[in-house]
Amino acid sequence: MxxxxxxxxxxxxxxxxxxxxxxxxxxxxxxxxxxxxxxxVGQVGPIGxxxxxxxxxxxxxxxxxxxxxxxxRGGHGEAESGEDVDLSEPPEWRTVLLLAAAFAANIVLIDSAGFLVSGTVLFWGSAYALGSRKPVRDGLIAVGLTVATYFLFAHWLGVPLPLGPFEGVL
Amino acid sequence: MDVLGNLLDGFATALTPENLLLAGLGVLLGTAIGVLPGIGPAMAVALLLPVTYTVEPTGAFIMFAGIYYGGMFGGSTTSILLNTPGETAAVVTAIEGHPMAKRGRGAQALATAAIGHFVGGLVGTILLVALAPVVADLAVNIGAPDFVAVMLLAFIAVTSVLGKSRVRGFASLAIGLAIGLIGLDPVTGQQRLTFGSLHLVDGIDVVVVAVGLFAVGEALWVAANLRRTAGRPIPVGRPWLSREDVRRSWKPWLRGPVIGFPFGAVPAGGAEIPTFLSYVTEKRLSRRADEFGKGAIEGVAGPESTASASAAGTLTTMLTLGLPTTAVAAVMLAAFQQYGIQPGPLLFERESELVWALIASLFVGLTLLLLLNLPLAPLWAKLLRIPRPYLYAGILFFASVGAYAVSSDVADLIMLLVIGLVGLMMRRFGLPVLPAIIAVILGPNVELELRRALQLSGGDLSGLVNTTFSVVVYCVITVILAWPLIARLVRKQSREKTPAS
Incomplete structure (x- = not known):
């Protein structure tokens, strides 16, 4: 034991x-x-x-x-510090797992459900993982950000993000 | 005067409404990013790489340069008001700046920092104008062996001078080099490390690597260690300086570039070392040395001017040699590659208009920054109140959009997450990120030039050291590598001497 x-x-x-x-x-x-x-095959030169x-x-x-x-021998790499980083407490890997999950959901959804859904899920899920507990406000911000980003990318940058089922709605 | 003529043409380009707007956007974003915690100029430029798809190169680089200079300006605000430096360049500023704010002299600290930045940036950029064409002329004849030597020097310097542990620096470098191998071998067209996947044949896009390492890796690391109780910034009024403050500040402002510019130009970690040196110098030279540690204005003025000038030095090396000495420069180099432009000695010939417009825009950006920052500093400090969940969720969101926009390929998002997790591991275990990103960007070039040099010499290794220049560079590399050994010998000798005397 x-x-x-x-x-x-x-x-x-x-x-x-x-x-x-x-x-x-x-x-x-x-x-x-x-x-x-x-x-x-062919010309390779002295170094292949x-x-x-x-x-x-x-x-x-x-x-x-x-x-x-x-x-x-007892050597340790020094963990990186930063403004929002508190190294006096051990890292919370649960937060990282939740963030990775939100990101994975974004990966799975973007081609099938479209960017509007996947982007909203990513932002809302990340905010939740990071400790925000205002689901309605978070959701509104997520949708607003996603729609604004869609227009920015489609119209200014000329990069159309996939809409999935929302094709033709926007 | 050829240079002056070029510079005037540059101003003509930089002052067109569109470019002026982009410069303004750049310095605004840069300042905001400098103030915001957890997001630095390297991450910001990485997240903005998608603009390279639509904005023409001149405008994009004007914006990126604005972000770089703006980030330096903004970083000092958090150092002074919150005692938490936004960028590594502003670490030293906190030592005197925060005590100043605590004693109710925050306004003066912000003012001397802002003017110090302006002066340092101005002198640094003038040095850039004077030196860059000369360096480019000298470097225009360097051949493949010299190129290989300089790049190897950059690798060694960035892993050995920076950071606390060499082996961790080399580990980071090796990871970056391995990522750089993925894709088609440029000489024979054979697939390396692709594992038969079509997604990997073109290599991993440098946007994905940069965003993964800087944005996703950083966001995940901060998320794991998020401070539960955020610090409260000290409230502050409009920055101003008394006659006495100016009298104490102007010399440190002017000394800054002397230290900052050369250190920014060599691969020794950007602004970290020179700002510290500047602090030590000002402490030694000040007649008020007793005030240091309690809020001496010289300790803010000098390092801030130094930081700004080091950015100009960094740009000089990047533009003339194609050698990035800081993370921001590395990401900007990636942006050049997106446009198919190779920075280096030939840049001044081939892309003369672009380079001079970029340099002119640095002067424009500095002026805008001074006008924006002196009156608006209290407003910028309000940015510190942004809820952290939104900040880091936003970083992940834009990282994902940026990586997807590269080629509308989900595989890029998977790579982004994987590289982000590698970045998280590196931050957790003290592996510096800079060697990795420099290796990803320069690695393939070094291999190509290495093979070219050896092809010319028929495979004879002497083909790598057949110029005086390359021999000198290899000597420098040897000294850097052997430095710990040399230092130990010297220390031993002096220790043997002391008991005798």
Whole structure:
């Protein structure tokens, strides 16, 4: 029981090893992709398309190893500060999950239900995730922002955003 | 005078109603962004990259430059009134500016900051006018090996000089380089890191990368650590300066550019280091050194002028060498690429009209900023009251719209979220973002020039060091890389000496 707790605490304190893991994985991916490039046809030059990827993959793996060593020796990356950032309390990952969910909904909806729906869902959902508890006011702002943005992009920038079922309504 | 003639032509372009409007829009947006928490000029320019689809390049860059200068102006407001710097450039300002505001001298602090910005920006931009054509002329003959050396220097400097941990800087650089590989190899046309996906064949659009790293990553990170109780800004009246304040400020204003411009021009992290140096200098030179820490006006005037001048230095390097030394410059370089324009020595020949209009607009923007900021500072401070949920929800909203507008492809939104999560991880674990974005933008160019240089030398590695210039640059790189070692040796030596003496 206490051993399991110790292990989880150790992992919590060394969560930065995950970054090293990510770098190593990315490095291996880059190297593997370079190794599997088909032989080039025609003029290649002294350096083929695989040389630079090997170097970058190598750099990733080397930084991964050095970073892991640094973390195991007690090194810590300094979390970024900012005006609205309070580092004295642990991060609230729930907020990030909710925001990611709102963004995912936006991704799923934009082509099927159109930008007016997906944009409203994204803004309203994000505001809720960030702690706003005025659903009606948030909703009105979300709809207003979405419609205004649609016109801005369609008429000024010439980028028509998809309307989905609202085609012809606006 | 060729330069003066060009500059006058530039003013003619910059002062057309449309460009004047865009410059005004830029400085307004820039100031607002500087004041607003959590959103910096790099993020703002990234979010505005979609305007490159419709606004012609001259107008777009006039606006972006306005945002850059405006962000510097606005950043000091929060430093002074709230003790929370909006931009890294304004960190030092808080040290003296906030105590000034607490003692009821907020109006003077805002005034000396605004005028300091104007003076610093003005001197810096004059230096830009004087130096840029000379540098471009010198650089016009640099070949592929020199280009590779300079870019490598930029990579090494940006990872080693900046930040607290080198290995984390290199990790960030490597992530950026890997993202830059995705797509078709420019020489052979082979697909790299595309995993057979059609969406990845053209690479990840630089808009998506910039918006993902700066806007989505930042919004997610702030959201995770959102301050529950927002600070209350100190109320302040209209900025003004007494004769005594001017007497104490004018020298620091003029000293600022001397420190700021050169530091902005080299890849050493933009305004962070020079503003600190300026602060230390003013403290040493001031006859009121005892007042430092309690609200000395010199400690606001100097660093703010320095910050503004460093922006001009940054633009000089970006325009003449195509080398971004700060995040804003990196995103502006991405904007140039959207238009298919390659900044660098040839820019002054090929896009003479655009460059000079942009430079002229810097003078226009500075004047507009001074007129806007002196009387309106209390109004700007009201922006701090915006509810945070709306601010960050809005950032995510515009990030999504901007990325989707690139090619109306949902795949871009998925990439945006993934890159945003990478940006979140980087902020959580202290990986600086700047090396990554510079690597994404410059990486492919470096590879191309590297292969070109080696093709010319028939694959012989000596082809990379066959010019004096490149040899010098590699020596500088070696010194930077070996610096911790050198510093340790020097420290050891001096320690051995001390007990003997």
């Amino acid at each position: 206490s051993r399991a707790r110790n292990v989880s605490r150790w992992l919590g304190e060394h969560s930065e090893l995950g970054v090293a893991g990510f770098l190593a994985l990315l490095g291996v991916l880059v190297i593997a992709d370079a190794a599997m490039l088909p032989p080039a 398309p695989d040389v630079v990827p090997y170097a970058i993959g190598g750099l990733l793996v080397v930084t991964a190893v050095i970073l892991a060593v640094d973390v195991l």
